[in-house]
Amino acid sequence: MGVMGNLLQSEFRKTITTGLWWGLLIPTVLLAFGWALGAGFVGKGFVDLASNADVEQLSDLLGVTPDQWKVSLFGIARSINIATIFPMIFGGLAISNEINRRTITTTFLTAPSRVSALTAKMLVYILWGAIYGLVIVLSVALGVSLSSPSSLLPDFEGWLALGIAGIVASILMTMFGVGVGALMTSVVGTTVVLLLYMLLIENGLQLVLASQGVDKIIGFLPNGSVNGLTGSVAVDLFLKSAGVVPSELEQVLRVVAGSMGAMDWWLSGLIFLSWTAIVFVGGWAATARKDIT
Amino acid sequence: MHDGSGRIVVQNLTKQFGPVTAVQNLSFTVEPGSVTGFLGPNGAGKTTTLRMLLGLVTPTAGFATINGSPFGRLGQPGRVVGAVLEAQGFHPKRTARNHLRVYASAVGVPDGRADQVLQLVGLGAAGDRKVGGYSLGMKQRLALATALLGDPQVLVLDEPANGLDPEGIAWLRSFLQSFARSGRTVLISSHLLAEVEQTVDQVVIISRGQTMYYGPLDHLRKSQQSRVIVQPSDVNGLVTALRAEGVTSIEQLPDGRIAIAGVTSKHVADTALKAGVSVYGIQEEQIDLERLFFQLTSGQYAAPGYYVQQQVPPQQGGWA
Numbered sequence A: 001m002g003v004m005g006n007l008l009q010s011e012f013r014k015t016i017t018t019g020l021w022w023g024l025l026i027p028t029v030l031l032a033f034g035w036a037l038g039a040g041f042v043g044k045g046f047v048d049l050a051s052n053a054d055v056e057q058l059s060d061l062l063g064v065t066p067d068q069w070k071v072s073l074f075g076i077a078r079s080i081n082i083a084t085i086f087p088m089i090f091g092g093l094a095i096s097n098e099i100n101r102r103t104i105t106t107t108f109l110t111a112p113s114r115v116s117a118l119t120a121k122m123l124v125y126i127l128w129g130a131i132y133g134l135v136i137v138l139s140v141a142l143g144v145s146l147s148s149p150s151s152l153l154p155d156f157e158g159w160l161a162l163g164i165a166g167i168v169a170s171i172l173m174t175m176f177g178v179g180v181g182a183l184m185t186s187v188v189g190t191t192v193v194l195l196l197y198m199l200l201i202e203n204g205l206q207l208v209l210a211s212q213g214v215d216k217i218i219g220f221l222p223n224g225s226v227n228g229l230t231g232s233v234a235v236d237l238f239l240k241s242a243g244v245v246p247s248e249l250e251q252v253l254r255v256v257a258g259s260m261g262a263m264d265w266w267l268s269g270l271i272f273l274s275w276t277a278i279v280f281v282g283g284w285a286a287t288a289r290k291d292i293t
Numbered sequence B: 001m002h003d004g005s006g007r008i009v010v011q012n013l014t015k016q017f018g019p020v021t022a023v024q025n026l027s028f029t030v031e032p033g034s035v036t037g038f039l040g041p042n043g044a045g046k047t048t049t050l051r052m053l054l055g056l057v058t059p060t061a062g063f064a065t066i067n068g069s070p071f072g073r074l075g076q077p078g079r080v081v082g083a084v085l086e087a088q089g090f091h092p093k094r095t096a097r098n099h100l101r102v103y104a105s106a107v108g109v110p111d112g113r114a115d116q117v118l119q120l121v122g123l124g125a126a127g128d129r130k131v132g133g134y135s136l137g138m139k140q141r142l143a144l145a146t147a148l149l150g151d152p153q154v155l156v157l158d159e160p161a162n163g164l165d166p167e168g169i170a171w172l173r174s175f176l177q178s179f180a181r182s183g184r185t186v187l188i189s190s191h192l193l194a195e196v197e198q199t200v201d202q203v204v205i206i207s208r209g210q211t212m213y214y215g216p217l218d219h220l221r222k223s224q225q226s227r228v229i230v231q232p233s234d235v236n237g238l239v240t241a242l243r244a245e246g247v248t249s250i251e252q253l254p255d256g257r258i259a260i261a262g263v264t265s266k267h268v269a270d271t272a273l274k275a276g277v278s279v280y281g282i283q284e285e286q287i288d289l290e291r292l293f294f295q296l297t298s299g300q301y302a303a304p305g306y307y308v309q310q311q312v313p314p315q316q317g318g319w320a
């Protein structure tokens, strides 16, 4: 095994020799599963309502066919988005924990260079991002399948697209966390900042932007763009199978999918990739030059 | 990548932390086959120097090499140099064995090596306990085990005796000596000379980031002066008489006696007799190394290789 292989094994062992990976994986599964289960019920309720005789008249009038709408797609996207909070925290602790526990000293003393140590860490956390992403997608699939009739569920291609989007989102969220953790270097600070920003601050900001009629900006924010990645895949899949949907409804659908103001899925992905690259490169540069005293 | 010599070279090393000059123009060499003590009071710059040597802190000026290479160009540093820098570099939830396996992978040695070094430092029975439950002394041993994973040629230890029990200190002492005798290099820092006196062959003594003495410990020992401790009936009378004879290295001890350096006891007794001062007790005494160390590092002297006798601080004596 070459030097990089050694370092990869070392970094991977670091992650599995403490309880953090499963300590965060359990709530990840519960949240993904629970949210998807709930979203499935809500979606089913909506379709039941829309298919009820009175409303059906209205639907027919509008020329739409809500009973064919695969509304579970939105629940799936939202469940994936919320659950990726955990891999982000997992990534956030990657470097901040080492600095905090002072194990970074030995890590740098046993690697040929800081760049090689950090490269190995990055690759191992990409793997963990993918593992978390896969677990999230599977948990969501299980949850939504239990509460939604199969007619509302995506087909195989749909699952594949959402699954890939979910795993990519999870990897990017993990890397985003790694970068923020490396920049902040404090375990508590990193966790608080990541959670506050992703759960509260940006959502507040999104509401303000939406009320000012500049909701396009939301799609450029970190949370807005990563939500847009999965959300827009869901919207695209929905539109493909929904039959007739008035075009004014598209933005509404994005709101339902939890990705207000989002661009196309690939553009959203690129925007969040840029955010991730900015914090990651910043955190990397800071760690690579830092005096370890 | 490196010349395999086992030599440590520190050349004109300087480190500035903002307004604080932690290390100033420090130079010394450590040869293989010997244990070198790196001594200085708290805050003298020992840790900063060792961390610059190990590539953890970037020097403001100067450089340091191990085996002729800066740390960053050693290739597989874990195979060349092992370092015990702090007893706190552990994840409390990780077992000692797992900690060692993590770094065994990084260094590129088989997992069996982790068990070997655990045995070597006497932690064999505690290997599967989480490090969070370890005592400070056990953590020091684990830090040493980590340093030894790659069977390095050079060992650098920063105050490794902190938290060790007397048995642990004795063990460390003999371990380091046999390590050096096998032709390898040991650099060990301490703020107490007494702690390493029996272990080291060479000393580098620093104070406020600067070298105060650099050379064999034996030379330092030989430069020790004896002093005469006397209990006179009239302290002021004897001091005045001695001063009149040009003796200036006089110090009042806390117990009321006075200590005079650079003279014989006969000289002091004769002077006392001439001055009409009675002598209640007199003895000759070697200044111990610790005292010498204290004098070297109290910040007043900068001449390497010898020391200057401390003068009586005027405000302390009962005379002026």
Ligand SMILES: Nc1ncnc2c1ncn2[C@@H]1O[C@H](COP(=O)(O)OP(=O)(O)O)[C@@H](O)[C@H]1O
Residues within 6 Å of the ligand: A293, B017, B020, B021, B022, B023, B040, B041, B042, B043, B044, B045, B046, B047, B048, B049
């Ligand atoms: N990261 C740092 N930032 C600012 N000052 C520091 C830092 N590390 C050490 N110092 C200062 O540098 C000086 C030398 O410290 P250190 O090398 O730890 O000394 P020693 O190990 O001999 O006790 C001290 O004045 C200390 O306060």
Ligand SMILES: [Mg+2]
Residues within 6 Å of the ligand: B043, B046, B047, B048, B158, B159
């Ligand atoms: Mg120190």
